[in-house]
Amino acid sequence: MLDGETRTFLTRHAGHTPEDEALWLAALTHGSTGDKRNYERLEFLGDRVLGLAIAEWLYRESDEPEGRLSQRLNALVSRATCAGIAREIGLGPHMRLGKQARDDGGEDSDNILGDVMEAMIGACFTERGFPAARDMVRKLWADTLAGKTGKRKHPKSALQEWAAGSRRRMPEYRLVDRAGPDHALRFTVEVHVHNVGSAQATAGSKQEAETLAAEEFMRKFA
Template identity: 70%
Template sequence: MLGSDTHAFLTGLAGRAPTDEALWLEALTHGSTGAARDYQRLEFLGDRVLGMVIAEWLYALEDADEGRLSQRLNALVSRATCADVARAIGLGEHMRLGKQARDDGGKDSDNILGDVMEALIGASFVTHGFDATRDMIRRIWADAVGGKAGQAKHPKSALQEWAAGNRRRGPEYRLVERSGPDHAARFTVAVEIKGVGEAEATGTSMREAETAAAEAFMKRFG
């Protein structure tokens, strides 16, 4: 069952003691452990709950149009933001990883941290209900919502518009390299605009790498 440190961590996170320890343990468990149940089902649920809470929050907070609200929502529920929130609360120390996943740096992997963060939201929803889970999300996402996540135009959209404004063909993305095991994969992507140049960047997903490449291109040529 849960160790004392993890029990205290979850109590502080949710604002109350975990009532179904087996479920919370499942939320913290990566498939590399070989356990019968891991976090994936709870992650599926938590992803939807997080999206609902953030959407409701933004609707009440901002008098913006649908496009701007969607832009902020996508940024605030992204894997990168979930991983940043997970790091801020010290989640990595409480995740259950197999030896290989630990050796591969899984404790600081955006993929795993983001997934487990969503799984904990799912566990909170199942055991404590929507209202308590909304309170938890609003507390630990406060810095992200109060910051600039999603405020600026997405780098890929900005690059697309830059190309059009400069009468160039649209950017072309290609995968340069995929490395690492599935649970800690790294993707290197290049983006090119014919007649201008190209830039490369690496991320933990194709989407993240493409975004970083577009940002790098704009810094170099924009």
């Protein structure tokens, strides 16, 4: 069942207190835990609900032509955007990951964060229907939809958006070195963008090293 902090977190961001706790627990659960009930099916559903909620908002609030609407829709529902919003609300610590996935930086993975964000939307839709899920999306995406986030982007999200905007390949992260005793491991990560360059950083966790490497890359090349 959900612990108190996670229940409070979900209540704040879903807009209501979770009723089916097993449903919401599944939305937060990665397959690496070995649990048969994980977020995959809810992510499939949430992805479609998110797309509809954003498309409806764009249609009602903008008179732009179809091509521009599609372009903006794709950006607003992208993995990078979903992961960025997940980071802003502090989703990572509430996700249930297997030890290996967590050690590999799963708590800060764009793929996992984006998937769980969509699974939460799927859970809201399943429990309360489309109006509640739409309200959840509009609340979480409010600053992004308005085009004024008002917050510093997470370095990995900023780098990914910079690469997309510059028509470059997506950044690739590589673990270069892992050293030190188990209680004080140091991870060195390199981030590379094809035909631009690379940057490295070292930190006490793989995800922190990736973040610092992205910051260093942006400082050098963006």
